[in-house]
Amino acid sequence: MHTAVSSRLIFALDFPDFLSAAPVLSMLAGKVGVVKIGLELFLGEGPSIVEKVREKSDALVFLDLKLHDIPATVERSVRNLKRLGVDYLTLHTAGGREMLSRAADAAGAEMKLLGVTVLTSSGPETLEQTGLMLSGCGGMENLVLIRALLAKECGLAGVICSAHEAREVKRVGGNVFLAVTPGIRPLWSLGQGDDQRRVMSPGTALKAGADMLVVGRPIRDAADPGWAADQILTEMAAG
Numbered sequence: 299m300h301t302a303v304s305s306r307l308i309f310a311l312d313f314p315d316f317l318s319a320a321p322v323l324s325m326l327a328g329k330v331g332v333v334k335i336g337l338e339l340f341l342g343e344g345p346s347i348v349e350k351v352r353e354k355s356d357a358l359v360f361l362d363l364k365l366h367d368i369p370a371t372v373e374r375s376v377r378n379l380k381r382l383g384v385d386y387l388t389l390h391t392a393g394g395r396e397m398l399s400r401a402a403d404a405a406g407a408e409m410k411l412l413g414v415t416v417l418t419s420s421g422p423e424t425l426e427q428t429g430l431m432l433s434g435c436g437g438m439e440n441l442v443l444i445r446a447l448l449a450k451e452c453g454l455a456g457v458i459c460s461a462h463e464a465r466e467v468k469r470v471g472g473n474v475f476l477a478v479t480p481g482i483r484p485l486w487s488l489g490q491g492d493d494q495r496r497v498m499s500p501g502t503a504l505k506a507g508a509d510m511l512v513v514g515r516p517i518r519d520a521a522d523p524g525w526a527a528d529q530i531l532t533e534m535a536a537g
């Protein structure tokens with residue numbers, strides 16, 4: 299049974315295989331409401347990983363494959379993935395209106411689609427490098443909002459953004475449109491630099507309007523992952 303707080307915590311199960319993921323999954327029983335299977339684990343184990351995680355955990359399952367292709371390919375892939383019975387699936391909003399709408403139709407009501415707006419590992423220089431500044435996107439927050447609005451219009455359940463944009467995403471998307479935020483870094487987990495650029499602590503992210511937080515390394519790499527999850531839940535409750 300999950301509390302109002304733990305149901306808002308998504309653990310990124312970023313491991314190469316189920317053998318290494320399973321002990322951490324057990325330690326987090328009852329502490330995380332959603333478990334996110336990313337590309338690394340999905341490619342390491344194949345689609346059967348979804349069933350394995352479900353057997354080992356009481357959490358909802360989030361499949362993070364970040365689909366981005368022509369509309370027909372994405373639509374057909376979503377139909378296939380639907381058979382796995384996952385609760386959430388990601389795709390890139392940069393795929394555009396037709397791709398997103400066809401994916402939403404294929405997903406139906408049971409599988410919630412979350413659109414990645416701009417990766418939390420991206421900074422202004424990434425927009426420069428990839429030509430988005432030249433296209434006059436109006437900067438990071440504006441680009442996130444344009445993509446969030448598109449996701450909403452196409453029938454997605456919500457978006458992935460950084461906590462820095464969460465408040466504005468909620469403003470344009472409305473109450474039920476989800477702002478799911480990775481790049482969560484509790485103060486005690488900071489120190490070693492990593493690839494996340496737009497980061498925020500758990501309590502502050504919730505105050506900033508995030509509906510759900512995605513946390514990977516601060517829990518996975520902690521000496522005691524169970525302790526780390528409890529600590530994050532305490533910070534979330536205070537937020």
Ligand SMILES: O=C(O)c1cc(=O)[nH]c(=O)n1[C@@H]1O[C@H](COP(=O)(O)O)[C@@H](O)[C@H]1O
Binds near residue numbers: 312414417
């Ligand atoms: O879609 C995602 O989950 C995602 C989007 C994004 O913009 N940034 C981001 O970090 N993620 C994922 O969220 C998780 C963050 O993990 P940590 O940085 O280890 O907490 C990873 O599994 C990323 O793949």
